[in-house]
Amino acid sequence: MAAPVTVYGPVISPAVARVAACLLEKDVPFQIEPVDMSKGEHKSPSFLKLQPFGQVPAFKDHLTTVFESRAICRYICDQYADRGNQALLGKKEDGAVGRAAIEQWIEAESQSFNPPSLAIIFQLAFAPMMGRTADMSVVEQNEVKLTKVLDVYDQWLGESQYFAGDDFSLADLVHLPNADFLVNRTNKAGLITERKNLTRWWDDVSARPAWKKVIQMQSAPRPS
Amino acid sequence: MAAPVTVYGPVISPAVARVAACLLEKDVPFQIEPVDMSKGEHKSPSFLKLQPFGQVPAFKDHLTTVFESRAICRYICDQYADRGNQALLGKKEDGAVGRAAIEQWIEAESQSFNPPSLAIIFQLAFAPMMGRTADMSVVEQNEVKLTKVLDVYDQWLGESQYFAGDDFSLADLVHLPNADFLVNRTNKAGLITERKNLTRWWDDVSARPAWKKVIQMQSAPRPS
Numbered sequence: 521m522a523a524p525v526t527v528y529g530p531v532i533s534p535a536v537a538r539v540a541a542c543l544l545e546k547d548v549p550f551q552i553e554p555v556d557m558s559k560g561e562h563k564s565p566s567f568l569k570l571q572p573f574g575q576v577p578a579f580k581d582h583l584t585t586v587f588e589s590r591a592i593c594r595y596i597c598d599q600y601a602d603r604g605n606q607a608l609l610g611k612k613e614d615g616a617v618g619r620a621a622i623e624q625w626i627e628a629e630s631q632s633f634n635p636p637s638l639a640i641i642f643q644l645a646f647a648p649m650m651g652r653t654a655d656m657s658v659v660e661q662n663e664v665k666l667t668k669v670l671d672v673y674d675q676w677l678g679e680s681q682y683f684a685g686d687d688f689s690l691a692d693l694v695h696l697p698n699a700d701f702l703v704n705r706t707n708k709a710g711l712i713t714e715r716k717n718l719t720r721w722w723d724d725v726s727a728r729p730a731w732k733k734v735i736q737m738q739s740a741p742r743p744s
Numbered sequence: 745m746a747a748p749v750t751v752y753g754p755v756i757s758p759a760v761a762r763v764a765a766c767l768l769e770k771d772v773p774f775q776i777e778p779v780d781m782s783k784g785e786h787k788s789p790s791f792l793k794l795q796p797f798g799q800v801p802a803f804k805d806h807l808t809t810v811f812e813s814r815a816i817c818r819y820i821c822d823q824y825a826d827r828g829n830q831a832l833l834g835k836k837e838d839g840a841v842g843r844a845a846i847e848q849w850i851e852a853e854s855q856s857f858n859p860p861s862l863a864i865i866f867q868l869a870f871a872p873m874m875g876r877t878a879d880m881s882v883v884e885q886n887e888v889k890l891t892k893v894l895d896v897y898d899q900w901l902g903e904s905q906y907f908a909g910d911d912f913s914l915a916d917l918v919h920l921p922n923a924d925f926l927v928n929r930t931n932k933a934g935l936i937t938e939r940k941n942l943t944r945w946w947d948d949v950s951a952r953p954a955w956k957k958v959i960q961m962q963s964a965p966r967p968s
Binding site: 587598615617619669 | 796797807808810811812814815816818819822823839840841843844845847848850851852854855856859893896899900
């Protein structure tokens with residue numbers, strides 16, 4: 521490879537962790553370029569060329585730059601099709617139908633799971649890190665929304681081993697960062713652990729070596 | 745084709761209109777199966793088999809079923825690759841890089857443009873249709889968020905003809921339903937028409953035959 525694959529953003533960010541998990545599943549070597557958001561580096565002119573909204577992550581390889589975590593994950597699967605886990609966006613022989621079975625659950629994560637889970641995580645995990653008080657009315661409102669989504673998930677995962685059938689895929693992977701925060705960094709673990717099928721799924725997907733490596737990266741002390 | 749392509753949901757719904765626009769661009773014949781949400785048909789057991797969250801649209805062809813509008817659009821482009829507009833998810837010769845340039849803006853629409861624009865549309869267009877009063881505090885909060893997104897869009901569209909370069913793509917198409925509602929069914933048209941590059945883009949994309957056909961379908965009297 522002419523230039524290393526670079527992911528811009530702190531790996532503690534759920535969206536950055538999503539991309540890191542994908543690269544690890546695909547066995548694509550990469551480096552993290554931490555963007556210090558407390559210093560406003562995500563709004564610098566050079567970063568805005570990579571990500572016009574000034575959000576993390578951004579991504580760069582020897583061929584292109586991409587922003588938005590789920591778009592980056594799709595690109596990694598398409599561009600590095602022959603590396604690592606080759607079923608993340610569907611097996612070749614399953615064609616467009618196989619990919620769609622995955623894409624519909626990536627979209628469910630993006631549209632239905634992410635907004636309420638991220639709102640809860642922000643209040644219960646990130647606000648304290650930033651020295652702010654959690655807004656419990658926001659937590660409660662979003663718990664109501666998230667409960668409805670998780671009820672559907674639990675029922676679905678009673679019929680299907682993973683979101684898109686018998687193989688772990690990007691549909692499962694995109695859920696990992698927020699689910700991990702809920703279970704391990706808030707007092708709302710029960711949203712997942714009190715649902716039988718969701719727990720069976722969570723125990724499986726969170727034990728994958730790629731995800732355990734992301735957790736390790738999140739825990740490592742930042743270079744000073 | 746063994747069975748007709750069917751889109752489930754009322755075409756007035758922005759997400760249903762998104763799928764209809766895609767099918768028309770791809771020149772794939774289809775039928776609309778209106779789901780009467782006022783009668784709770786979207787929560788019926790047969791509909792929940794197509795769409796486990798009880799939302800519109802759902803999609804069915806001779807090969808599979810798919811839910812979530814953006815996942816359905818991707819499937820249509822992948823499965824019916826040789827029909828109609830063949831650049832919607834990138835030209836074949838542009839490979840993964842070309843697709844990623846489109847995917848990142850589909851995600852920008854999904855993550856940044858859709859939430860605030862849909863909230864405004866709901867209050868200013870759908871609430872009155874349902875005999876409810878608009879909550880102007882929701883409109884104002886979301887106008888602040890949407891303004892920031894549209895400022896980025898306007899700058900970007902000053903440098904690029906369409907969201908992903910020189911060709912109309914799914915990145916533009918996914919924006920059409922909400923943008924059309926804002927311009928033509930609320931008093932917030934200025935959010936788009938007072939921005940020079942966004943207006944140039946809007947005049948172009950909203951004049952496409954496929955979109956004009958969707959507008960015609962939305963205006964047609966419902967069969968009684």
